[in-house]
Each structure stands twice: as C-alpha cells, then as structure tokens.
Amino acid sequence: MENSEAIQALIRDVLEGLGRWLGQLGVPEQYLQQAALGVLFAGATLLVLLLILLLMKARSAHREVPPPETSAPESEVEEAETAAIDAGQEAETVAEVDAAAPEEPETQSESPTAPAAEVAVEAVETAVVPEEERVDTSEVGLFRRLRSGLAKTQASLVGRLDDILKGGKGLQPDMLEDLEEILITADLGMKTTQDLVGAVEQSLARNELADAGAVRELIRSEMVRRLAEVANPVREAAGGPSVIMVVGVNGVGKTTTIGKLASRLAREGKKVVLGAGDTFRAAAAEQLTIWGERAGVDVVRHAEGADPAAVAFDAAKAAVARKADVLILDTAGRLHTKSNLMEELKKVRRVLAREVPDAPHETLLVLDATTGQNALVQARLFSEAVEVTGLAMTKLDGTARGGIIIAIANDLGLPVRYIGIGESVEDLRPFDPEEFVAALFETD
Numbered sequence: 001m002e003n004s005e006a007i008q009a010l011i012r013d014v015l016e017g018l019g020r021w022l023g024q025l026g027v028p029e030q031y032l033q034q035a036a037l038g039v040l041f042a043g044a045t046l047l048v049l050l051l052i053l054l055l056m057k058a059r060s061a062h063r064e065v066p067p068p069e070t071s072a073p074e075s076e077v078e079e080a081e082t083a084a085i086d087a088g089q090e091a092e093t094v095a096e097v098d099a100a101a102p103e104e105p106e107t108q109s110e111s112p113t114a115p116a117a118e119v120a121v122e123a124v125e126t127a128v129v130p131e132e133e134r135v136d137t138s139e140v141g142l143f144r145r146l147r148s149g150l151a152k153t154q155a156s157l158v159g160r161l162d163d164i165l166k167g168g169k170g171l172q173p174d175m176l177e178d179l180e181e182i183l184i185t186a187d188l189g190m191k192t193t194q195d196l197v198g199a200v201e202q203s204l205a206r207n208e209l210a211d212a213g214a215v216r217e218l219i220r221s222e223m224v225r226r227l228a229e230v231a232n233p234v235r236e237a238a239g240g241p242s243v244i245m246v247v248g249v250n251g252v253g254k255t256t257t258i259g260k261l262a263s264r265l266a267r268e269g270k271k272v273v274l275g276a277g278d279t280f281r282a283a284a285a286e287q288l289t290i291w292g293e294r295a296g297v298d299v300v301r302h303a304e305g306a307d308p309a310a311v312a313f314d315a316a317k318a319a320v321a322r323k324a325d326v327l328i329l330d331t332a333g334r335l336h337t338k339s340n341l342m343e344e345l346k347k348v349r350r351v352l353a354r355e356v357p358d359a360p361h362e363t364l365l366v367l368d369a370t371t372g373q374n375a376l377v378q379a380r381l382f383s384e385a386v387e388v389t390g391l392a393m394t395k396l397d398g399t400a401r402g403g404i405i406i407a408i409a410n411d412l413g414l415p416v417r418y419i420g421i422g423e424s425v426e427d428l429r430p431f432d433p434e435e436f437v438a439a440l441f442e443t444d
Helices: 002-024 029-063 074-091 115-128 139-149 151-164 173-185 189-205 212-230 254-267 284-295 308-321 339-355 373-386 404-412 433-441
Strands: 242-247 272-277 298-300 326-331 362-368 390-394 416-420 428-430
Touching (some): 139 151, 139 433, 151 173, 151 433, 173 189, 212 404, 212 433, 242 339, 242 373, 254 272, 254 284, 254 390, 254 416, 254 428, 272 284, 298 308, 308 339, 326 339, 373 404, 404 416
Parallel strands (some): 242 362, 390 416
C-alpha cells in the first residue's frame, strides 16, 4: 500500500515537473496536464524500445558461433581439383605420337612417379571418381538394387497402369486412350506404344483380358518379347583382343561407364587395356587413368589434343603385345549432327581394323536415359554413322523415362548391353530383358 502511494506521488511529481517545463516552453495552461501525460508516455515507450533492442543485440552476440571448418566450400573443392589436374599435367612428360610413325605408348604402369603427379592423381581421384560402396552382391540383393534404381520408371509406367485397373475388372475398351497416354509419357515412343496398344486390342477382341492380372501379364510379356528379340551375344575376336569402341555425346557418362566395365571384366579374370581416345575434354585421360588404377588395368594415353586415331593405333598395338583379352577405347563426346566429328570416328574404326582383325567387335553407344526421346534420335543417327552394335543406358535411377529402352529396341532393333542404376561399380548391370521387366512389374 505504501509502495503504491509512493509511486503515485512520484508520478504526480514528474507530471508537475513536466507541466512547469512545458509551461516555460509556451504551452497553454489548459493543455499542460495532457501534454505532460503525452511526454511521459512517449518517454516510457522510447525507453522500452531501447531495452528491447539491447536485449536482442545481446542474445544475437551470445548465439553467434564461428562456422565449422570440417569441409571446404564447393568452389574451393573445384579449385583444388583444377589445380591438382594442372599439377598432374605439368608433372607428366607425355610424348605426342604421330599416327604414321607411333612411338612406344604411355601406359598406366609407366606413369610418372614424381611427388607432384602422385598428389595430383590423388586429388583428382577424390574429386572425379566415386569411392566403391559395399553392396550386397547376392542375386536377391542385386535384384533389389535394380528395383530401387527403376523406382521412378515403375511409378510412371506400371504404377499409373495399376491406377486405371483398380477394381480388378480388367481393361475396358474406353480405357485404351488412357493406356496409350501412359505408354507415351513413359517414353515408349509412338511406334512402340501403337504396337502394344494393338496387341491389347487383339486380346480384348478375343475376350482374354477378363481381369487386371491378365492385362498386366499381357503388357509384361509383350515388353519382354520385344527386348528379347533383338538381344544377341557380343561378337568376340577370333584371335587377339576383343575391341570395344565406346561412343556418345558429351555428358552421358562414357568414361565412367568404361571404368565400371573394366572393373567388371577384370573381376571376371580378363586382362583389359583401356585406350584414352578422348583427347579433347580436359582431364578425361586423368579420369580414365584413375579408373584403370582402381581396376588394376593398363591405360594407353597421349597428350591432350593429340590425334585420337594415334591413340587407337597405340592402344591396339599395346593390347596385342600384352596379350590382352579386351581393349576398350574411349572417344571424345560429339554431337551426332557434326559430320566432321562423325568422320573422325570412322577413321578410328579403320585404324583399329588394320591392327586387330574385324575390330571394333563392339561399338557401344552410351545414352543418358534422362533425355527420353532424344536418346532414340541419337541412337538412330549414330547407328547410321558408325554401325552401333549395342547400347549402355546410364542414369536410369534418376528418371521416369526408362521406357526409352523398350522404344529403342523395338524401333531400331539395337540390343541393350548394360544399364546404369546408381553410382557404385556394381550398379552398371548387364542387361537382362526378363529381369528388367520383372523389376518394373513386381510389387511388394
């Protein structure tokens, strides 16, 4: 009670003091009380705001923690990678070989041992080539990884098919347009879509699609049949190494596919030689060399900018001399529309054929599944230019457009040799039509 009276007395004294001060400033007497109250309120408000700002500043300073230094920013990693590559190139002494009179090719086993080169290779390996994962290599484990990698395609194709078949009554004639839309949006292409819808219409006419299970089985079997019809074994050399020339546009993953394929063949007990024929892309040879070291195989390479035909010549010579089972030749990425670059590939083929009978025994076109129908266009034009004999389809785990595999097989008659469903070496899988379609249609 006493405190309350003291506070009231204090307020009266303050108001009286403010009133006298305002009166000296010329405020009329009848307004002195209201003006004093206004000044008091404004002062109290200003004081509260000042206290709030001080508290916020103190709390911000208390919470401020220096950023962790556990990892460098992405830009610094890229600068380190570039510096490492440059250091490796300066440390290496690579003689450019003339196609007409080639010298002894540089191989991985003869690579420089200077400290700068070792540091460079280590840095590039960290930046370019992913570490191998421990994966379940049992049949069940590999099939599970395949299903996981094809999850987006399954949702786009089979998942939507199941949606229109809900109720278990099978496919009705008025659902054919929905089926056609599903197949086209899954990138099976117009021709393949029309073929599959035609097969469904024939079965409907024969009253063979009484339930959803029958519809699923018909589409599954038609897909398997079209993929199996074009499957054929890889042609092997009658004597000497089997030569695989790998082609494709930029960015589809040719060099990575070669590295994983070399690892697979080496684990099967085959002696493999790699040819770094991509002499135009910066660090392409270094990347292939790292893959070669990891797989335990030799890599034949020239200086950056050298003639790819000269690399092919030396790689073929080295593969024959070392009694290799397989030679895999990388090539520079090129657009299928550039006629001069496609002519260069023909020159490389002629050089290989002179050194190894009937080479190349396989011309493997690497395609990016995420490009959808553009992959079909690439396959058609590369086939016309360099006689493609097989396909490797990469990045299937990152797209819902996996149906392009069926479109290419059905439209062009080209067999799929390998599919890429992840980053691990084990995720480059030999293509099996039954297994591929089963992974699309199997549900938990």
